[in-house]
Amino acid sequence: MPNVPRPFPAPSDLLGESLHLLRLTGTLYCRAELTAPWGIEVPALDGLMALLVVTSGHCLLEVDGAEPRLLRQGSLTLIPHGIPHRLRSDPGADVEPLFDIPVEQVSERYEIMRHGGGGDLTHTTYGVVHFDHVAAQRLVAQLPEVLHIDAWDEDTANWLSSTLRLISREALALRPGGETVITRLADILVVQAIRSWLDSAPEANRGWLAALRDEQVGQALALLHRAPERQWSVASLAREVGMSRSAFSARFTDLVGESAMRYLAHWRMQLARMHLRRTSEPLSVVARRFGYQSEAAFCRAFKRAFGVPPGNIRQASDEVSLTARGWDGAPAR
Incomplete structure (x- = not known):
């Protein structure tokens, strides 16, 4: 076929x-x-x-x-x-x-x-x-x-x-x-x-919004957003959007403000942090969900990104709320 x-x-x-x-x-x-x-x-x-x-x-x-x-x-x-x-x-x-x-x-x-x-x-x-x-x-x-x-x-x-x-x-x-x-x-x-x-x-018409509107870089962002778990590389993304590796890398960095691999790492971590706050999935499952081959690799990347291990984020999610008593840490009325 x-x-x-x-x-x-x-x-x-x-x-x-x-x-x-x-x-x-x-x-x-x-x-x-x-x-x-x-x-x-x-x-x-x-x-x-x-x-x-x-x-x-x-x-x-x-x-x-x-x-x-x-x-x-x-x-x-x-x-x-x-x-x-x-x-x-x-x-x-x-x-x-x-x-x-x-x-x-x-x-x-x-x-x-x-x-x-x-x-x-x-x-x-x-x-x-x-x-x-x-x-x-x-x-x-x-x-x-x-x-x-x-x-x-x-x-x-x-x-x-x-x-x-x-x-x-x-x-x-x-x-x-x-x-x-x-x-x-x-x-x-x-x-x-x-x-x-x-x-x-x-x-x-600047920055990330301009990148979304760009024909090739916008396509690459769509791929990263929809399948962050895939083992992407600059070369594989360039092939998907029909560009040479060097031209794609330069264009992505120019429009987005960071390299494609750095963007992917940041995107994965932000999604993982949001997911941890909402679910009780084991860390090993969360790691695979966001493209990491092992729980240890995921935990190391998470701590580099946020300064705390993923378990801390999960515990804090039960404590943080925006209520009338105090808006995100503001003094209670």
Whole structure:
């Protein structure tokens, strides 16, 4: 039977796969009822993304080194890297540290904040989220410090407006299942905001995102992503994508920023760490799953990558959670 060339996904499909992996985990939502004057100082939230939807009223967003930005009703703002920022009703309003403001804890992952001086009312829904998958982390790493969507095309604006209204209604009503509805809707909003950025931002044509769009390097990345357990080499990847070894190696490193074998090792380790947190498989099975011939070789590579043996990651996974009591190590309220 003749060999049939393996079909490769189009570059847009590779981006689509990465967006598909943008699943929010460890999500905490705060519905805020804010009356002017008010101000909130949000500290650094390392490893987390903040999501802010203004469902009524308006506020100012301040980030060091940038001009204050007016956030209007219906706007969506992502702060992908968890940098410190301030939210105010107006430029002169005093700010209070976020974790000094009392909240009503409705559930482990949902809280209500009522704060301010009794004037004009602003409603916001503020989410703090985390992405586990290495593809999602790679994509998020290229996003700007603040990603703000205020003006949408007509078609997008229609469904966005409906989605924001539904979030607002769920946040206000707190009906059974409301947390799940808001979380799923937030998935959609985050992906749509990133898609909008991908379509328009010059930075989206650099680095790993540019590599996904490249015909040969994108094909190689697809192979590594889908079969990390295979014993890949630079030569075998070059053959698969129809390039010479030297040309492929140079192009991969130029676009991705690291060699193909270093990328594969990092990809395997990140997948393995995520897998260890979710399963109780023996380490020998995990090692084979991610391309290592022995448990000892896997453990050595894991410790080089993360500074601790894989067993430590598995133990820690039972202890780490993002809850209203403290956002990823923030002081308890």
